[in-house]
Amino acid sequence: MEAASQKVQGPKVLVVDDEENLRLVLRTLLRKQGYDVSVAASAKEALAAIEAFAPDYVLCDVRMPGMSGLELASELAAKQSPATVILMSAFGSVDLAIEAMKAGAYDYVQKPFKQDEVLLALRKAEERESLRRENRQLRETLKSANSFAEMLAKSEKMRAVFRTIEKVAEYKTTVLIEGESGTGKELIARALHQKGPRAQKPFVAVNCGAIPEALLESELFGHKRGAFTDASTDKKGLFEEADTGTLFLDEVGELPLALQVKLLRALQESTIRRLGETRDIKIDVRVIAATVRDLTLEAKEGRFREDLFYRLNVLPIHVPPLRERRDDILMLADHFLAKNNARMGTKVRDIEPAARKLLLDYPWPGNVRELENMI
Numbered sequence: 001m002e003a004a005s006q007k008v009q010g011p012k013v014l015v016v017d018d019e020e021n022l023r024l025v026l027r028t029l030l031r032k033q034g035y036d037v038s039v040a041a042s043a044k045e046a047l048a049a050i051e052a053f054a055p056d057y058v059l060c061d062v063r064m065p066g067m068s069g070l071e072l073a074s075e076l077a078a079k080q081s082p083a084t085v086i087l088m089s090a091f092g093s094v095d096l097a098i099e100a101m102k103a104g105a106y107d108y109v110q111k112p113f114k115q116d117e118v119l120l121a122l123r124k125a126e127e128r129e130s131l132r133r134e135n136r137q138l139r140e141t142l143k144s145a146n147s148f149a150e151m152l153a154k155s156e157k158m159r160a161v162f163r164t165i166e167k168v169a170e171y172k173t174t175v176l177i178e179g180e181s182g183t184g185k186e187l188i189a190r191a192l193h194q195k196g197p198r199a200q201k202p203f204v205a206v207n208c209g210a211i212p213e214a215l216l217e218s219e220l221f222g223h224k225r226g227a228f229t230d231a232s233t234d235k236k237g238l239f240e241e242a243d244t245g246t247l248f249l250d251e252v253g254e255l256p257l258a259l260q261v262k263l264l265r266a267l268q269e270s271t272i273r274r275l276g277e278t279r280d281i282k283i284d285v286r287v288i289a290a291t292v293r294d295l296t297l298e299a300k301e302g303r304f305r306e307d308l309f310y311r312l313n314v315l316p317i318h319v320p321p322l323r324e325r326r327d328d329i330l331m332l333a334d335h336f337l338a339k340n341n342a343r344m345g346t347k348v349r350d351i352e353p354a355a356r357k358l359l360l361d362y363p364w365p366g367n368v369r370e371l372e373n374m375i
Helices: 020-032 043-053 069-078 094-102 115-142 156-168 185-194 213-221 257-269 295-300 306-312 326-344 353-361 368-374
Strands: 012-016 036-040 057-061 084-089 107-110 175-178 203-207 246-250 286-291 315-318
Touching (some): 012 020, 012 043, 020 036, 020 115, 036 043, 043 057, 057 069, 057 115, 069 084, 069 094, 084 115, 094 107, 107 115, 115 326, 156 185, 156 315, 185 203, 257 306, 326 368
Parallel strands (some): 012 057, 057 084, 084 107, 175 286, 175 315, 203 246, 246 286
């Protein structure tokens, strides 16, 4: 193993190849491009070099005496080394490229290669590392003082919602989340689940308005084989899938009255009965429901059972619309910018002051999703 003779501030690259001439060529090329380069003549030397040199990238030949490049990549992956491995081989094939990826390598360069091909592979790897850093920064942001579960907010109205979640998460009591479309009701439901004693158990979500009425009962409660024409096997419903965990009934106000009766019984008795079955099944499920409808009005006008409404509305949580939490707009915009940079591989640094003013002045509806789509 040969270390670089001069201090270079660029990314560190370890070149591993048993051909001395290739090692020298790559070392010279990469140093000219600003990389800090060390070289090793074998995988065994490379393992020692990685401990001392801590490279960002390992450029390694596949076929070498002793340990192969594939074996080196596998060992580094097993050790969870942060170094990104790029393999080189004169015996290129699709199968070998796939094997390289399975071994933990990021990329594969076929010999003989042009200098630009090696540089391109390294630059692609650098871009991936940049995206990883942005993802880490995004996760750190989510752990900041303004974060709660998977949500960001500093407005007092949302902080009040967070405090309510903290208070009620540990109880099995049914929660009704009310709020306009796109305000984050499912995120609230997931936070209630994650903050409670059922966090390691199933979280099952269903949009009651998205499933045809004819199929909804089977989806919720399951069915026995032969219960109807297409029931070729027994099927568990979502209540059974969520057993010991949490069932989130989004848009519960869309449930037809006949199913509201069965839901009420499930909540009261902690039992369900599959379609076509004659016996009850005991369940242990915490139910969280959400709606954009005014269920008080729906109950008064006979479209929603009043007894079910009171059963669901034991602990109500109202999610304020975006227009009522303007303190959160710019923080959310910055968060969505970082998220989209990481997802799309873009490098937009900031939002211009004039654009920030437009975001604050925009007549926002309730929908946080609209803000995310705008960024």
